[in-house]
Amino acid sequence: MSKNPFDRFGVDVTDPTDWASTKLPRLSELDSLKRCYICKEFFTAPVLTVCHHTFCSQCIRQYLLTNSHCPLCKTELYESSLKRDMLLDEIVTCYKSLRPFLLNLLRENEILVKNEPDIEKSENGPSKSNKRPAPVDEDDVIEVLSQGESVPSGSSTPEAQPKKKTKPESQLPALPGKSDQVACPICNKMMSADILQTRHLDDCLSGKTTPPSSNGSHSRKKAGASHGIASFFKKESPVPSSSSSSPSTSNSAFSKAEISQPVGFKESYLKQVEKTNSESVKKLPKLDFQSLSTPKLKEKLAALNLKVQGSRSQLEMRYNQFYVLYNSNLDSSRPVSEKQLKSTLNKWEQSHSAFNTESSTLFSSRASISNRSITSKTFSVREWLQVYHQEFRELIRAARASAKKDKKSKAKNTIDVIEEAEYVEVSKKDDSRPQQEHGSTESKVPQLTPELDMELVDMDFADDIANSSLFGGT
Amino acid sequence: MAPRSTAQKRLLKEYQQLARDAPPGIVAGPVSEDDLFKWECLLEGPPDTPYENGVFPATLSFPKDYPLSPPSLKFDPPLLHPNIYADGTVCISILHPSGEDPNQYERPEERWSPVQSIEKILLSVMSMLAEPNPESGANIDACKLWRDNRAEYNSQIKKHVRESLGL
Structure with missing residues (x-):
């Protein structure tokens, strides 16, 4: 179940089912409500249709290029009628930023209750090297280093407010023997509070790669055991903070995280509405x-x-x-x-x-048709005949002329017999296509070999071929 | 390799969802994780049908503009069924491009739309196995057999199931 093959894609694959294993599985409903039906991602610039359905702006606009109704209810729909849903945009952005914390808290609790190793966690251990630094990463279970957390956070977590999150963190001092390290609130890497505050947090928030550091241990128990990592950090941080200083630093780290959000989501929303109402944005026109x-x-x-x-x-x-x-x-x-x-x-x-070059179907230029195989599904006899019409004519003319010459030297009857026999032989030799039944002569034509029998050299044959199903038609 | 297109992202997401929580009787996933546009699936024959106890492999091929265009599903080896072409390609409304049916046969809401999913396709195929739709037949021989000689139809399928299981 928790084997996560998605790590290697280097992207976040978040999913409503992430909540299934937490204390509040019903959060998956909330999660899926905030996702676009088309891309299944969280809404990006959501827009509302006249039929009250919501999609990502890009998803629905792309769809409406070729369709003219709602993908959900089939109501007639035009691009011009789409309306921005700014509040939802903010809600989703806000939710996205809170999601990892929330997920972490709710999972953490469960683990403490069950007191059994999580498979996902033990998985993450060996994959340290290719773990991504992406700030929101639900697949790597995020763990906050706190022991007392399980007791109070049960009541506080579902509210999902940034302030509340400082609460469990502030109980860090209760933790024995892990004074010098705190988990980054964003990527959950373990590091000294100093590094976290001075360098890491800003990088993490801006989505940059974090400075080289261990990816940390994942479960509380493991963290306790991993003194190797702890000593690694001691080298880097000048003075490992004592257990008493730890809460204050981690607290300030959190407040910093809050501050570094340039504007609160609410303010951002109100500003956005104001801005949109005051200025008229010019959309690109649809071209006919x-x-x-x-x-x-x-x-x-x-x-x-x-x-x-x-x-x-x-x-x-x-x-x-x-x-x-x-x-x-x-x-x-x-x-x-x-x-x-x-x-x-x-x-x-x-x-x-x-x-790319393979897509020849889109262009009917000559270059592309000659690249196409006669046996391919998209091959169109009619098109082929059109393109090579001139060549066919010339070949026929040449064949007629040479046949006339031959006629002069030989008796007509013999020629026909000989030529026909020769021709059939040749075509059998180099005709590799499967359609052979009666078509050795006809199938020869597109290959433009000059051994055309006089009997066949008639412009009518072109129509015959076009009508015959020999090539599977158009 | 990070997926770039919407199609790849969405396929990954559906893959994850199916890996975690697949409906009973359905297993599906990309053949190789390097090419998310080719999927392999195993469908269990629905109970109380001649397909019961069978496990039928099929391949799903996705277009580059998925989910705007539907994928195609092909049973390999082909399966005897009124709505499956002789080459194994499945013909059901959910796999037909969205918009109006040129033949005015299927209602637009039955056809593909980006809000559908792989899971829904596979569930539709399962119910198609249970209840063939002879009105839009793809395999005329199977249609005739199904309509005129149900006993023979059933026994042929049961034979196929037994053979596919190596019995």
Whole structure:
């Protein structure tokens, strides 16, 4: 159950079921309510539809590029009718920042009650080296170093207020023999309070990689045993703080964590509403590609400082993707810079098949059709005939001419027989495709070999092939 | 390798959810964690049907723009069923791209939408095994057999189940 194969992906995979093993399993409901139905992540810049459903702005805008109804209830839906839900945005952001603490507290309690080793924890031990420094990381069980915690926190934790969290922490002095280390409130690494306060906390909060340090022990019992780590820290910190100084430092560390939140979530929300009401943000317009010539489209892209190379469909997709990114960014309370949007766009292009060479279906240019195998599913006989129409004609002409020459030297009847026999032989030799039944002559055509029998050299054959199901049709 | 696209993130999430709490009779996960777009699943035949006691392997292939477009599901080896093509590809409404049905047959709410999930697909397939829908048949021979000669249909499936279990 707790084997966590997601570590190696280097991302957070949080899930409502994280709560299932805590003291308050019903929190998973709260957790799933704050997730987008499309991406299953916590809402990013949530928007409300006319049918009162909520999605991430980017998810629903992307969906509405090709659809025109709500993915949940199928009500007709247009992008212009989406409304930002700023309060929810703040609630989710706030919840996300509290989630690891809450999870930790509720799990910690359970472990103390059960007093048995957690599998997830013992797992995390050996994987220290590749553990990520990401601040919110629910999969690594976060543990606060406190023994007395189990007693009072039961009543205080469900309220999930930042202030409350200092409470269990302040009981640290009750802990014997672990005076010199505190757990980082964000990533739960064990370190001396000095390092935590001076360097680590800021880094951790800003999401930077933390300075090299041990990833700490995970269960209280283990922490008690791991004096090796403790001594490692003693080297770094000039004077290991005594047990009496520990609570104050850890307390200040926490208050620092609170302060370093530039504005409280409530203030941020009110500000955001005010700001949005006062200024009118300009969204990118949706383009009607059908009435837009390619040079005009390139002009539009250039005006946005976007790349203008690529085929027509690539240009359209690029605009649409940027349009989605840009407009959904406007729905966010914490928008990113345009530069960042563009790098997101570039990454998207790199990962999108339509911008890679294999995706020939999107373009009907000649280069792409010749790359396609005749046996591939997407092969279209009609297209092929169109592209190579001229070549076919010329080959036929050449074949006719050479046949005439031959006729002069030989009697007509013999030629036909010989040529036909030769031809069948040759085509059997180098025709590797499976469709052979009656088609040795017909299947030969797309390969443009000159040994065309005169009987077949008639422009009508093109239509025959197109109509026949020999190639599986279009 | 960190997943970049929405598709990869969402697939990871669904994988985790299924790994933790899968519905009975269903096992599913990526073939390799390097390619999250190919999944392997094992479906148990629903009880009180000829498929009972069988374990049927199938592969799920996801498009790059998942979850906007639906994945496709293919039984390997193919399974005799009115709604499964002879090559094993499953034909049910939840796997059809969202929007209006060009044939005006399926209601839009039956078709794929990004709010569906792999779990829901697999559950739908399980109930499809239990209750074939002969009105939109994919395998005409199986349809005919199911309609005209149920006993033979049942025995053929039971035979397949026994063979697949190596009995």
